Amino acid sequence: MKGEILALISALLWGIAPLFDKYVVSTGVSPYLANLIRVSGALVFLAAVTFVAKDYSSAKLTIKSVTYLLIAGIIASGVAMVIYFQALKLSQASKVVPITSIYPLFTVIFSALLLGENISPKVVIGAVLIVVGLSLVSGE
Known part of the structure; x- marks a missing residue:
């Protein structure tokens, strides 16, 4: 259950972050600069978390x-x-975020094509539902 709770917290944070992103680019800040600042903040945070957790294990890094x-x-x-x-600058966050959230569909396709992973019928049904959801979100 702990993993599921962490996944929900992660989803909540992913749901909040685009509101800040949209605000920043709507004020005229370049998408490039906005991304640079966002990634820099993440880098500082991740470095601090790695340091505090003392998780420097790199034995398996090649x-x-x-x-x-x-x-x-x-x-x-x-x-x-x-x-x-750039998409946030040109469109509504409520449309951009669901569209960008279809990336699991591409992961399924590429993992089958490039990694030779098997795709179960449940995964195919899930992929179809993603496409249906995208058409609902992007339709006017």
Whole structure:
């Protein structure tokens, strides 16, 4: 149950953050600068949490895993977040956030294609529901 509670807290925080993001870009702040400040704040927070938790275990870190993490960071925290901030600047947070939240659909597709993972019928049904939900949110 503890994991589920933490997941709900995480979802709540993810639901609140876009309100701050939308406010900032609606005042004319560049999406690039907004993202830089946001990521910098996260970096400081994560460094502090790692220090306080004394969790420096890097025995399993390899050059390959560090490279993959850097690529994922550039894709998600760099490129995708800049596009997200630009979307917030041009549209309503109540539309942008649900649309960007369909990323699990892409994860399912790419994990099957690139990692060879099996997709169960339940996952297919979930993916269809994501597409239906997106059409409801994006329709006028």
